[in-house]
Amino acid sequence: MNTRVVRAACPHDCPDTCAMLVTVTDGVATAIRGDPDHPNTAGVLCTKVSRYLERTYHPDRIRQPLKRIGPKGSGQFAPIGWEEALATIAARLQGVAARDPRAILPYSYAGTMGAVQGESMAMRFFNRIGASRLDRTICASAGGVGMKYTVGAKIGTDTEQFEHARLILIWGGNPIASNLHFWMRAQEARRKGAILVAIDPYRSLTAEKCQHHVALLPGTDAALALGIMHVLVRDGLLDHDYIDHYTLGFESLRERVVEWTPQRTADTCGIDAARVEWLARLYGETAQRGEPVAIRMNYGLQRVRGGGMAVRNIACLPALVGAWRHPAGGVLLSSGDSFPRRPDRLERPDLYRADPARPARTINMSTIGDDLLRPASDDFGPAIESVIVYNANPVAVAPESAKVARGFLREDLFTVVLEHFRTDTVDYADIVLPATTQLEHTDVHATYGHQYIVANNPAIAPLGEAKPNSEIFRLLAQRMGFDEPCFADSDEAIAEQAFEAGHAHTRDYDWTSVKAKGWYKLDMPPAPFAEGGFPTPSGKCEFYSERMAQHGLDPLPAYIPPYESAASAPELARTYPLAMISPPQRNFLNTSFVNVQSLRDTEGEPHLELHRVDAAARGIRDGDRVRAYNDRGEMLACARVSDRPRQGLVVALSIWWKKLAADGRNANELTSQRLTDMGRAPTFYDVLVQVEKVPAS
Ligand code: SF4
Numbered sequence: 001m002n003t004r005v006v007r008a009a010c011p012h013d014c015p016d017t018c019a020m021l022v023t024v025t026d027g028v029a030t031a032i033r034g035d036p037d038h039p040n041t042a043g044v045l046c047t048k049v050s051r052y053l054e055r056t057y058h059p060d061r062i063r064q065p066l067k068r069i070g071p072k073g074s075g076q077f078a079p080i081g082w083e084e085a086l087a088t089i090a091a092r093l094q095g096v097a098a099r100d101p102r103a104i105l106p107y108s109y110a111g112t113m114g115a116v117q118g119e120s121m122a123m124r125f126f127n128r129i130g131a132s133r134l135d136r137t138i139c140a141s142a143g144g145v146g147m148k149y150t151v152g153a154k155i156g157t158d159t160e161q162f163e164h165a166r167l168i169l170i171w172g173g174n175p176i177a178s179n180l181h182f183w184m185r186a187q188e189a190r191r192k193g194a195i196l197v198a199i200d201p202y203r204s205l206t207a208e209k210c211q212h213h214v215a216l217l218p219g220t221d222a223a224l225a226l227g228i229m230h231v232l233v234r235d236g237l238l239d240h241d242y243i244d245h246y247t248l249g250f251e252s253l254r255e256r257v258v259e260w261t262p263q264r265t266a267d268t269c270g271i272d273a274a275r276v277e278w279l280a281r282l283y284g285e286t287a288q289r290g291e292p293v294a295i296r297m298n299y300g301l302q303r304v305r306g307g308g309m310a311v312r313n314i315a316c317l318p319a320l321v322g323a324w325r326h327p328a329g330g331v332l333l334s335s336g337d338s339f340p341r342r343p344d345r346l347e348r349p350d351l352y353r354a355d356p357a358r359p360a361r362t363i364n365m366s367t368i369g370d371d372l373l374r375p376a377s378d379d380f381g382p383a384i385e386s387v388i389v390y391n392a393n394p395v396a397v398a399p400e401s402a403k404v405a406r407g408f409l410r411e412d413l414f415t416v417v418l419e420h421f422r423t424d425t426v427d428y429a430d431i432v433l434p435a436t437t438q439l440e441h442t443d444v445h446a447t448y449g450h451q452y453i454v455a456n457n458p459a460i461a462p463l464g465e466a467k468p469n470s471e472i473f474r475l476l477a478q479r480m481g482f483d484e485p486c487f488a489d490s491d492e493a494i495a496e497q498a499f500e501a502g503h504a505h506t507r508d509y510d511w512t513s514v515k516a517k518g519w520y521k522l523d524m525p526p527a528p529f530a531e532g533g534f535p536t537p538s539g540k541c542e543f544y545s546e547r548m549a550q551h552g553l554d555p556l557p558a559y560i561p562p563y564e565s566a567a568s569a570p571e572l573a574r575t576y577p578l579a580m581i582s583p584p585q586r587n588f589l590n591t592s593f594v595n596v597q598s599l600r601d602t603e604g605e606p607h608l609e610l611h612r613v614d615a616a617a618r619g620i621r622d623g624d625r626v627r628a629y630n631d632r633g634e635m636l637a638c639a640r641v642s643d644r645p646r647q648g649l650v651v652a653l654s655i656w657w658k659k660l661a662a663d664g665r666n667a668n669e670l671t672s673q674r675l676t677d678m679g680r681a682p683t684f685y686d687v688l689v690q691v692e693k694v695p696a697s
Contacts, residue, residue: 002026006459007035007518010049011117011438012589013110013139015159015334015449016181018045019518020052022439022459029053029439029460038519039160040450046180047586048593055596056437056463060421063464066432072409075427075659082465082475085431090479092414093129096385101130102361103385107368109138111391111592112469114443114456115346115498116491117436121473122390123347128482130353132384133362138397140448141679143302143333146311149545149678151319152535155528156332157294159450163188164328166291167195167282171314172221173298174204177586179449182296195286197279199224200300202581202609202651203644214279215646217270218579218685219304219562225313226559227265228280229257232320237284239322246532247319249544249556256556268559268567270646287321292328299333300583303685306560308678313557319529319541327526332449337535338522339446339453340503346494348486365392366682367673369400372407390418390435390469393591395425396658399682401668402633418469421595424658434466441468442491444498444511451522453499453506455515470494553678560677564688566648576630576688578614578650582667583685585653594657606661608637609651610691615641618693625694628652630687633669636662636694650691 003025010018019038023031032052036043045052065085070076096103106126112118126133135141147154162168162185175183183206190196190211198207199214199221207213216224232238233254243250262280266273287293295314302311315331323329343349354360361381363371376383387408398404408415408428417429426432440463443456462468467475470491477487489497496511503509505522514520529541536542549555561568565579584590587599594600608626610618620626622641627634628650637652645651652667671684 006457007455007515008438008459009443009445009454009456010045011112011114011443011445011456012049012592013113014589015179015447016040017113017445017447017449017452017454018049018181019454020045024459027460029056035518038452040181040452042181042184044181044184048589048599051593051596051598052439054598055593056439058421058596060595061463062419062421062432062434063466064434065465068430072411072428073405075422077432085433086475086479089416089431089476093386094480096414097129100358100382102132102358103382104129104131105363105384105387106131106134107365107387107389107394108134108391109136109365111393112438112443113447114445115341116443116494117441117469118391119343120346120494121470121487121489124351124486125473125477125482127347127349127351128477128484129480130355133360135362135364135680137364137366137679137681140299140334142307142676142681143297143299143311143679145679146302146308147315147333149542149548150312150315151529151541153337154334154448155337156335157330158327158524158526159185159332161328161526162186162294162296163192164292165189165194165294167197167286167293169197169199169283169295170206170210171199171295171297172301173296174200174206174583175296175298176205176209178584179298182449186296195282197282201646201649202583204583205586214271214275217565217646218581218649219306219565220269221301222306222310222313222557223260223265223268223559224276225310225317226257226260226557227262227269227276228283228317229253229320229557230260230265231262231277231280232284233257235281235284237281237288238320239287242319242322242325246529246534246540248538248540248542252556253316253543256558283317284321287323292326293321293323294329295331297331297333300581300685302676302681304683305563305674305677305686307676307681307683309558309560316541316543316557324527324529329527330529334448335451336446336448338451338505338524340500340506341446342497342500345497351484364680365394366399366675366680368394368398369403369407369673372410372413373403384413386414388416389425393423393425395428396423396591396666397655397668399668399671399684400632400673401658401666418472423591427659433472434464435472436462436466436468440466442495444495444514446499451524453509453514453520453522455518457515562686563672563674563683564686569688572688576690577648578689578691579648580628580650580652580667580670580687580689581685582652582654582671588655591655591657594660600660606635606637606656606666607640607653608691609640609642609645611643611645611647611649612641613647614650615639618691620691620693625696626691627694628670628689628691630670630689632672633665635665635667635669650689
C-alpha cells in the first residue's frame with residue numbers, strides 16, 4: 001500500500017481558510033483533518049469540511065459533460081464528450097461575440113476562494129472576449145466600502161490576538177457556525193477572564209454562549225454605534241491623545257453624536273436605554289483601564305440598506321478609545337486587504353480591448369434577476385445572451401429568486417455551468433461541465449479571516465472526466481483561437497503569480513517553499529494602527545470622509561434606516577409585520593454541503609424560527625407547517641417556536657437548495673434586489689414578511 005499525506009487548503013467561503021492534511025492511499029483519499037501545526041487551524045476542521053471526502057466521492061458528482069435534452073429548468077441531460085461540449089460552447093460564444101461580446105456574462109463568486117480556480121484563467125478568457133464585467137457584490141462589498149472610507153482598507157486585528165482581549169464584542173455574526181477558529185480564540189479569552197458580548201437580533205448558538213446578548217432590531221446596528229459614541233463623548237471615555245494624532249474630523253463627529261442619546265438609540269434599536277449606557281460604558285471603561293477591547297464584526301449586519309454606514313460607524317469606535325494601541329484591540333471585519341494580490345497578473349485586464357462604440361459594461365451580480373430579463377436598450381446595452389456560471393449557484397443564492405429563475409428560463413439564453421453537482425442552477429444549463437473539487441487540483445489561497453497564505457496541493461486524480469476550472473477555460477481559449485502566451489500558463493505558473501513576493505508583508509514569500517510547508521504568515525505589525533498609519537487619503541482614521549462627500553454620501557457617521565421595517569415603512573409593515581433574516585445554517589456553507597446526506601439529515605428540512613408571542617398570535621405551534629410570504633414570493637417551512645429570535649423577527653437558517661425543499665423554494669423567494677447605501681450590495685436581511693399556519697391536508 002502506498003500512503004502519503006498531502007497539504008491542502010479549505011476552499012470554502014469562510015474566513016478561517018483552514019490548512020488541511022489529506023491522507024491518500026493507493027490514489028484514494030481516506031482521511032482529512034486540520035493541520036495541527038497551522039496556528040489558526042490548530043488541528044480542527046468544522047463539521048462540514050470534516051465530511052469533505054463524503055462530498056468528494058459523492059455518488060451524485062457530475063463526472064462528464066452534459067447537454068440539455070429537456071425543457072430549461074427540468075434538469076434533463078444527456079452525457080456528451082468534452083470535444084462536443086467545447087465545440088458547442090465556442091461556436092455559441094463566437095456567434096454572440098460577433099454581434100456584441102458584452103452580451104456574454106461570467107457569473108462567479110466564492111464557491112472556491114482559490115486564486116487559481118477562481119478568477120485567473122477565467123477572467124483572462126472573459127477579458128479577451130470583451131465580455132460584460134461582473135460586479136461581485138453578493139456578500140461583502142457594503143462593509144468593505146464602509147471600512148475603506150473609515151480605516152482605509154479591509155485590515156484589522158489579527159485573529160490570533162483575540163485571546164488576549166479583555167472585552168470582545170461579537171457584532172453581527174455567529175462564529176460557531178461561520179468563523180469557528182475565531183470562536184476558539186474568543187473562548188480562550190473568556191477562560192482568561194474576558195467578557196464576551198453578542199450583538200445580534202437572534203440568539204444564535206454563539207449569542208447563547210456569550211455572557212451578554214444585545215438583541216437589537218435588524219438593520220439598526222449603525223444607530224447602536226452612534227449611541228455608544230454619544231456616551232463615550234458625553235462621559236469623556238476617550239483617548240484624546242490617539243484622537244489628536246491619528247484621527248480626522250473628531251469635532252464634527254462630536255456634534256453629530258450629540259443627538260444620539262441613549263433614549264433615542266434605544267427607541268431606534270428596540271432595546272432599553274440602560275442597555276445602551278451599559279454597553280458603551282463597558283467598552284469605554286475597559287479601554288480607559290488600558291485593557292484591550294476588540295470587536296469582531298461580521299457580514300450579517302451589512303446586509304441591509306444602511307449596511308455600509310453601519311460598518312463605518314462601528315469601525316470608528318476603536319479610534320475613539322485608543323483600542324488600536326493594543327495587538328488585541330481594534331476591530332476585524334476582514335483581513336482581505338492584508339494580502340498583496342496581483343489581479344493584474346492573474347486576470348490580465350490588459351487583454352480587454354476597449355471599443356469606443358461599445359463602452360465596457362458591468363452587471364451587478366446582486367441584480368441578476370432583473371438584468372437577465374432586461375431587453376437591449378441604449379442605457380443597458382445588449383440583452384444578456386449567454387451566462388457562464390462557475391463557483392456560484394445564483395438560482396438558489398441571488399435575491400428575489402423567482403425572477404432569477406425566470407431569467408434563466410429564457411429559451412434564447414445560452415447557459416453553461418461548471419459544477420460538482422446538479423445544483424438548482426445546473427437545472428437551467430444548456431451545457432454542464434464537470435469541475436474538480438479541492439482534492440483534485442492545485443490552488444493557493446488568501447483569506448479574509450487571518451493572515452496566512454495557504455497552499456493546496458492536488459491529493460487525488462480528477463474523478464471521472466472532471467477538469468479544473470483553469471483547464472476548462474484554457475481549453476475554451478484554445479477553441480476560440482486565443483493565442484496569447486498567458487493562456488498556456490500551467491496552474492503552477494498561475495499559483496506562482498498570485499501574490500507579490502518582496503512586498504512589505506511578503507518579504508521572503510516563495511510559492512515553492514509555501515506549497516511544501518503548506519502556509520506562509522504575512523509579515524504584519526502586531527497592532528497595525530497603533531501609531532496611525534491608516535491607508536486613507538489623510539493617513540488617519542477618518543471620522544469625516546471627504547471621499548464620501550465627493551461620492552454624494554453623508555461624510556459623517558449616520559443612521560440609514562432599513563427599506564423595510566415598522567419604523568421606516570409602516571404601511572408595508574401593516575401587511576407584512578415580521579422582519580426576516582436568513583443567516584447561515586451551521587451545517588451548510590452558502591449552498592455547498594446541502595446535498596451531503598449526513599449533513600442534511602442533521603438539519604432535516606427548512607425551518608422558520610418564530611418568537612413564541614408571534615407564533616401564538618398566529619395559532620402556530622412548534623412543528624407546524626407554515627408559509628412565509630410577501631409581495632415577492634413565498635416559502636414553506638417547519639415552524640420552530642422559541643425565544644431565540646427577538647419578538648417581531650423570524651429566522652430562516654439558510655441556504656437550502658430549492659429542489660431539496662418540499663415546495664421547491666427557499667428564503668430568497670422573499671428577499672429583494674434593492675441595494676445597500678454603498679458597495680451596491682444586496683439587502684438580504686432587510687425584508688418584511690407575514691407568516692401563517694398551513695392547514696394540515
Ligand atoms: S469551512 Fe471554514 S472552518 Fe470549516 S474547514 Fe473550511 S475554513 Fe475551516
